[in-house]
Amino acid sequence: MTGKYDGYKDEELLRMMRNGESEVADYLVDKYKYLVRQKARALYLAGGDQEDLIQEGMLGLFKAIQGYQEDREASFATFAALCIDRQLYSAISMSQRQKHQPLNSFVSLSEPVSEQELRLIDEETPEEILINRENLDRIHEKIRKILSPFEYEVLQLYLKGYGYQQIARQMQKPPKAIDNALQRIRSKVRSSMDEQRASGE
Secondary structure (H helix, E strand, O other), rough: OHHHHOOOOOHHHHHHOOOOHHHHHHHHHHHHHHHHHHHHHHHOOOOOOOHHHHHHHHHHHHHHHHHHHHHHHHOHHHHHHHHHHHHHHHHHHHHOOOOOOOOOOOEEEEOOHHHHHHOOOOOOOOOHHHHOEEEOOOOHHHHHHHOOOHHHHEEEEEEEOEEEEEEEEOOOHHHHHHHHHHHHHHHHHHHHHHHHHHHHH
């Protein structure tokens, strides 16, 4: 199926899908599932599960495939990324409401979505999923300070979608060292967020 649709632009594929070629949807899901995984791993959720986030992200991707309109002044790739982000943030927001915890009990280590970009999706995006950019910048800077240079480099590669083995080869370190570094990163990030909430920042 991959060879059949290679060479077509996403927008052309979506027109083909609406004309009855249902296989196109599967092709686009397969093409963009890497983006879902990349965005899911950029979210650190206390007590959460990355596989749950991946499932939510895949739902966002499916919604993008079904809802994309060419007159939105955005490419499908951009629209899909925004839909995935919105689905992830909405799921986390719901999770936190159920646990009676504030929304800032999670932190995205990827770039935040702007309000202008969110309007590409629709005008009814809940305000609660918008993260204060100034606060997020402060969090990013704090994370950079609490991580060692080695941990920060591991984190950057991890957020780009590299696996343990790939990071280990690229940094010429044992895979166990990468695994340990990622565990330390998670612990430091969550501790930092706990301290921030405790201090009322």
